[in-house]
Amino acid sequence: MNAKSLLRLPLYEQIKQQILQRVADSEWDSNELLPSEWDLAEQFSVSQGTVRKALTDLVNDGVLYRQQGRGTFVAEPLDDWAGMSMVSPGMLREKPDRLVREFLGIQRGHASDELAATLGLRRGAAVHRIRLLWRQQGQIVALDEVTLPLERFEALDVRWLRQSVGVWAVLQQHFGVRLRVKAEQWRAIGLPREEAQLLHAREGEPALFYLRLAEDMQGQALEWRERWCLTGTLGLSRQQEQ
Amino acid sequence: MNAKSLLRLPLYEQIKQQILQRVADSEWDSNELLPSEWDLAEQFSVSQGTVRKALTDLVNDGVLYRQQGRGTFVAEPLDDWAGMSMVSPGMLREKPDRLVREFLGIQRGHASDELAATLGLRRGAAVHRIRLLWRQQGQIVALDEVTLPLERFEALDVRWLRQSVGVWAVLQQHFGVRLRVKAEQWRAIGLPREEAQLLHAREGEPALFYLRLAEDMQGQALEWRERWCLTGTLGLSRQQEQ
DNA sequence: AAGTGGTCTAGACCACCAG
DNA sequence: TGGTGGTCTAGACCACTTT
Known part of the structure; x- marks a missing residue:
């Protein structure tokens, strides 16, 4: 009425x-x-x-x-693996075990030209860069580097990232933004030096490299994520190490 | 009324x-x-x-x-890459180029115990095994091995597979079945001998290995697919060969 | 029995697209 | 201008869960 x-x-x-x-x-x-x-x-x-x-x-x-x-x-808040294919070792019917997040740090930086275009930002716009490590049953399985436009998420607090289950949950709880995957790409690569160190794996060791662009429900691109994943084969060789 | x-x-x-x-x-x-x-x-x-x-x-x-x-x-009929993440080399914003399908052959076989359980079949149930090769701009990018329950798709005709754009389109057109991804998993592996030969790549060369279970709209699991993908890195080394 | 979501109807008006 | 999908209403009955 x-x-x-x-x-x-x-x-x-x-x-x-x-x-x-x-x-x-x-x-x-x-x-x-x-x-x-x-x-x-x-x-x-x-x-x-x-x-x-x-x-x-x-x-x-x-x-x-x-x-x-x-x-x-x-519903439960989203975690950073929502809508993502399983990459955990094991059978397809198994649910992936609950992943444990380790917050490595956050820095301010500037977007590359390509990233700025992807996120719809000005050239060299300021961004947050967040690094996370994922463990499954104690074993390291993935490393994330997340890029967020600083302008939109200026108030982002480190404590939120430390306490929360993931970046997506923080954005939902503190900014009212719900993300979904807009585009993603997988590659098989050899691990670069820096990422290999963080993953406690050998440089050049084959791994999955996952690139992902996420948007809010209005279609605005808001998050860029690069993820290095150790897969089942790697899990085996890593067990031998320990 | x-x-x-x-x-x-x-x-x-x-x-x-x-x-x-x-x-x-x-x-x-x-x-x-x-x-x-x-x-x-x-x-x-x-x-x-x-x-x-x-x-x-x-x-x-x-x-x-x-x-x-x-x-x-x-809507257009589904192709075999529907709902799948991009694996093609290149930028994330690009749409993957139209993939060209090459039908390699179809055989009858028997499901392993694990596969039978996954598809809800009897132990050792008869299945179709279909092999496809995917090219992008002439370059080989992926090899598929598709397993379908023979009982459900007994009337499957080789000519349909040769003419159609993919297995999913055949199932939709001739059996009225529309599939969607139920579960999937990615791994980084070294190519096995047989698959390396079919992909015209070196044995042991790193590649993406994609496992996928698809179901119809009623939730009945109907297709098992294994896909070996050559990613960007590989594409480069292959250019040197030719 | 009471309250919830799930389905279904009949009718209304609007926004958009075509000829 | 006429036909289409897009939105909205007010009411009805059903299926399921809880008390």
């Missing part, structure tokens, strides 16, 4: 954004039950069908999940 | 299946305009909203696409 469209955005889009905001602000925690569709409809002064459309979209985006007869809930 | 549910399936599910069947039977070709939502609603004796729900699901599955003000169309 009322709630006259503020910006020519569909009502369900406005509702989605308000719900996303509340999730980002932790007004609703993970796995917390949302008000019913009818309650939300009354809060937002729209029909239940419109709320339903908004919730369905958010479920498809992985922000919420539903259980028939019980209600609608807030 | 009528169309009393035949199998306790929601009306929109029945409509989805009927539309999928017509697409599989090529009653509607790729990029062909479907009847309007109101026409379909009348054909199926349901409301326009129910047709809309069915079409929206099929759009999300990639079977159809919509254009505001014009209509709803049949």
